Amino acid sequence: MTVCIIGGGIIGLCSAWYAAERGFSVTVLERNPEGGDSCSLGNAGMIVPSHFVPLAAPGMMLYGLRQLANPESPFWIRPKPTKELVDWGLKFMKSATQEHVDRSAPLLRDLNNTSRAEYETLAQTFGNEFGLVKRGLLMLTKTSPAFEEETAMAAKARMLGIPAEVLTPEETAKLDPNITMEIAGSVYFPNDCHLSPSKLMAGLARRLKERGVRFVYSASVAGWVTTKGQVTAALTSAGQFEADQFVLAGGAWSPEAARGLSLTLPMQAGKGYSITLENPKQLPEICSIFVEARVAVTPMGGALRIGGTMEIAGNDLSVNPRRVAGIVKSVPRYYPAFSEADFAGLPTWSGLRPVTPDGLPYLGRPEKWSNVVVATGHAMMGLSLGPVSGKLVGEVLAGESPSIALEMLRPDRFA
Structure with missing residues (x-):
């Protein structure tokens, strides 16, 4: 059986890995040239069983609307609404309920826990060349209200069986003594991990090629050949590719490819930025999130990566300096040993996250x-969900019953 995977990001490569494990002959079509960038390369590299609340949660839409006037805010929407954005926004508001959060939390917990276990297996297989570090994650707060909210979130996590510890500033400093912090307190999630995304992606691609997986670069999907309820070929800028089965894992560009199959996949690209300090003044041992600033901080070898923002502005990878300034200004507030000048002149990476209206991925077969x-x-x-997504894709391709129920992730749920 042959499988053609559209997309060479983390989801596409993990799908290829688990499909190849089951004996499928796999071709990966990637829209970028070989060595090109993707949303999987410059992110914070976090594996987060602690993240059991979907983006579509009560209060998120109101929060976003309040941030519109601040171009340096953690969340921003370009004030040029399109038909697709309005439709996505209405669906987001409808999804952002407490009932949705309560239904999604056990699923996200199970997906993240399974993915973490799969990462441990991959680390053993790869000799941990991608630097998996199992030291947990700190949610750092500056204010008492934020600390109280995170304390309540820790209680909910423990109810789901997710370990969480509420720490004073002194206890936090003892846990990660290599970094000076000015905080009101923190919540520590010991099961979270971090790694180097670029090393992971390079290692996956290399081993897939060694297994005989074919990669075709600069291959944007322009159409499809179909017959009797099946797809027989993908038409791309690099030619026509036939296969027995197809996997659509194109990230933020997936809706564009899906239109040729009459599939409705409401999605907006959520742009994020990161900056990497190669020789930081101080280097924490534990990855952290600045809660109020919504900024992620990850040690990667001897470097320190700092990233954040959710910018809804279409499939546009251009860098908005005001958004980057918001990230940079947050660092000295939590890590006072740093100054804004430490980031002057450093290159900024940008990537597009594919965001659904209910904050859950699309995973499974369309009707x-x-x-x-x-x-x-x-x-x-x-x-975080790359390996579990690839594992589930492999199971579906092989006609097996998925090890995690996919009902809430149906790709037709907004059709």
Whole structure:
């Protein structure tokens, strides 16, 4: 059986890995040239079983609207609404309920826990060349209200079986003594991990090629050949590719490819930025999130990566300096040993996260096509959920019963 995977990001490569493990002959079509960038390369590299609340949660839409006037805010929407953005926004508001959060939390917990276990297996297989570090994650707060909210979130996490510890500033400093912090307190999630995304992606691609997986670069999908409820070929800028089964894992560009199959996949690209300090003044041992600033901080070897923002501005990778300034200004507030000058002149990476209206990925077969699997829309948890998504794709391709129920992730749920 042959499988053609559309997309060479973390979801596409993990899908290829688990499909190849089952004996499929796999071709990966990637829209970028070989060595090109993707949303999987410059992110914070976090694996987060602690993240059991979907982006579509009560209060998120109001929060976003309040931030519109501040171009340096953690969340921003370009004030040029399109039909697709309005439709996505209405669906987001409808999804952002407490009932949705309560239904999604056990699923996200199970997905993240399974993915973490798969990462441990991959680390053993790869000799941990991608630097998996299992030291947990700190949610750092500056204010008492934020600390109280995170304390309440820790209680909910423990109810779901997710370990969480509420720490004073002194206890936090003892846990990670290599970094000076000015905080009101923190919550520590010991099961979270971090790694180097670029090393992971390079290692996956290299081993897939060694297994005989074919990669075709600069291959944007322009159309499809179909017959009797099945797709027989993908038409791309690099030619026509036939296969027995197809996996749509194109990230933020998935809706564009899906239109040719009459699939409705509401999605917005959520742009994020990161800056990497190669020789930081101080280097924490534990990855952290600045809660109020919504900024992620990850040690990667001897470097320190700092990233954040959710900018809804279409499939546009251009860098907005005001958005980057918001990230940079937050660092000295939590890590006073640093100054804004430390980041002057450093290159800024940008990537597009595929964001669905309910904050859950699209994963499974659409009703219209019996030999297509959709695997996209992972938003900010793409790297965290890469292996479990690939594992589930492999199971669906092989006709097996998925090890985690996919009902809530159906790609047709907004059709």
